[in-house]
Amino acid sequence: MISDAGLLFNRRKRRLPASDLLYPHFRSPKRKHFFFESPPIPPEARSLAFDMGNFLSSSLPDCMRRDSGLEVFRGWVRASQDARGLTVATSDDVELGQVVIRRFDPTKVARQAVPPPREKMKPFYKEALEKTGLHDKRLGEIEVEVTLQKEVLEELRKAPKEDLSQLFIPLTAEEENEVHDCLYGYGSSSEVLVLHESSNIEVSREKFRCLRPHGWLNDEVINLYLELLKERGIREPKRFLKCHFFNTFFYKKLAGGKNGYDYKSVKRWTTCRKLGYELIDCDKIFVPVHQSVHWCLAIINMKEKTFQYLDSLCGKDSRVRRVLDKYIADEVKDKSNKEIDISSWKEASLDYVPLQQNGWDCGMFMLKYIDFYSRGLSLSFGQEHMEYFRMRTVKEILRLRAD
Numbered sequence: 206m207i208s209d210a211g212l213l214f215n216r217r218k219r220r221l222p223a224s225d226l227l228y229p230h231f232r233s234p235k236r237k238h239f240f241f242e243s244p245p246i247p248p249e250a251r252s253l254a255f256d257m258g259n260f261l262s263s264s265l266p267d268c269m270r271r272d273s274g275l276e277v278f279r280g281w282v283r284a285s286q287d288a289r290g291l292t293v294a295t296s297d298d299v300e301l302g303q304v305v306i307r308r309f310d311p312t313k314v315a316r317q318a319v320p321p322p323r324e325k326m327k328p329f330y331k332e333a334l335e336k337t338g339l340h341d342k343r344l345g346e347i348e349v350e351v352t353l354q355k356e357v358l359e360e361l362r363k364a365p366k367e368d369l370s371q372l373f374i375p376l377t378a379e380e381e382n383e384v385h386d387c388l389y390g391y392g393s394s395s396e397v398l399v400l401h402e403s404s405n406i407e408v409s410r411e412k413f414r415c416l417r418p419h420g421w422l423n424d425e426v427i428n429l430y431l432e433l434l435k436e437r438g439i440r441e442p443k444r445f446l447k448c449h450f451f452n453t454f455f456y457k458k459l460a461g462g463k464n465g466y467d468y469k470s471v472k473r474w475t476t477c478r479k480l481g482y483e484l485i486d487c488d489k490i491f492v493p494v495h496q497s498v499h500w501c502l503a504i505i506n507m508k509e510k511t512f513q514y515l516d517s518l519c520g521k522d523s524r525v526r527r528v529l530d531k532y533i534a535d536e537v538k539d540k541s542n543k544e545i546d547i548s549s550w551k552e553a554s555l556d557y558v559p560l561q562q563n564g565w566d567c568g569m570f571m572l573k574y575i576d577f578y579s580r581g582l583s584l585s586f587g588q589e590h591m592e593y594f595r596m597r598t599v600k601e602i603l604r605l606r607a608d
Contacts, residue, residue: 246281246498257565258419278498278564279518285497367582371608376596384599387413399602404432408602416595422500422568427493428452430572430598433607434579446488448579449480453493456503460528468535475536484533485541491575494525500571501525504553504578505533511553517561517570526552562588569594576607 247260261274376384387398387410394411401407406429415423431450438445451474458470477483484490490505503525504513512526530547537545561570569591577584586594601607 244277256417256419257421258563261564273562274564275562278567282496282499282518282520285499367585369582369585372577372582372586373590373593374608376600380600381596383603384596387599387603388417399429399605401429401432401605404429406432413599413602416599418592418595419565421565422572424453426598426602427500427568427572429602430607431491431493431575433601433605434575437607438579444580446579446581447482447486449475449482449484449487449490450575450579451490451492453495456492456494456525456528459532460524465524466528466531468532471532472539475540477540483540485537485543489578490533491579492529493571494522496520496522500568502571502574503529505529506553509553510550512550513553513555515555515558515571515574517559517567519558519560557584559584559587561591566591569598572598 258274261277390410392410394409396410397407398410398413399408406425408425408429412423412425415421415426431452434448435450438448455471455474459467461467461470473479475484485507488506488508490507492503492505494501494503499516499518499520501517501520501522502513502515504515506513512529514522514525516522530550534545534547537543559570559573561567566588573586573590573594574584577586
């Protein structure tokens with residue numbers, strides 16, 4: 206007689222069912238794992254009327270549309286930046302156009318592998334005694350600092366607050382109907398709704414559609430709005446800073462060529478005969494930068510001798526700084542016959558930069574960076590204002606007047 210323990214030990218294994226419908230996880234050699242990568246940019250995205258928001262919210266799985274397509278857009282931006290060059294981690298840099306190759310140096314690696322000599326530590330009682338002395342001195346310094354901070358606070362309270370009333374004026378019912386008809390009304394897509402004679406920029410009904418809530422802004426809309434900002438500064442010079450607004454083609458032309466810099470191609474863009482002034486006399490110079498699928502802004506502050514790079518995705522691009530540093534030095538020397546030391550110019554620190562929270566508002570953020578800074582104001586807006594700013598931009602372009 207076989208015991209219960211023997212039955213358990215010698216029992217036959219049950220065969221798995223032949224049907225694939227039962228217990229499929231037992232029959233599979235390993236479980237399947239699904240990894241969602243950023244989808245490629247659709248070819249239709251280059252169309253002037255393409256709704257990027259609808260694509261990002263309806264064509265993606267649930268796990269990728271929670272953030273309004275922001276991470277997908279970040280993936281496109283990263284991919285476009287990675288495609289521009291290759292970096293191999295080694296020691297000596299040899300620049301070959303966009304490619305940077307570094308050679309491996311085993312002796313340098315061996316030197317780095319040697320640990321540094323250990324420092325002789327002070328006795329604990331000496332270190333504690335020194336810290337006690339520092340605290341005693343600090344007590345007197347704290348009182349002085351508190352007094353100074355109080356004085357600074359009083360000055361800030363006396364300073365006039367920024368007037369933002371003109372920046373968020375609601376559209377009237379008539380203006381809203383006009384904007385809605387422009388963006389969604391019937392009519393030929395090729396119908397020209399606006400013609401700016403001095404710049405010869407025309408905006409058709411189809412090109413206006415990029416200002417719908419989920420659209421990517423195009424060159425015509427951006428460049429015409431910059432022309433309106435330029436005219437606004439000329440019309441009311443006491444109210445706005447003296448600025449120069451480069452169009453969207455300037456940086457691409459300047460950073461082109463075999464060596465990544467071509468001053469001759471843009472040399473005639475800023476003659477005094479064309480502008481009526483020289484760049485050295487401006488307070489700020491705005492340079493739109495298009496990073497393949499993403500709009501950024503570079504600012505040359507001639508008055509404070511600083512450089513700023515604003516990216517609504519909080520990115521950095523040191524190449525833009527190098528190109529514009531060289532440009533402004535060549536420009537001042539060519540037009541004003543003066544030498545300026547760009548190496549002493551600093552990167553301006555920013556307390557706050559509004560950032561986009563979706564995959565389609567980068568162009569609108571760039572335009573509002575320019576609008577606010579040309580007024581001499583801080584960037585007092587956010588993602589929640591973008592829909593209003595789109596409607597306001599349509600209104601201002603239709604009337605060929607920026608407020």
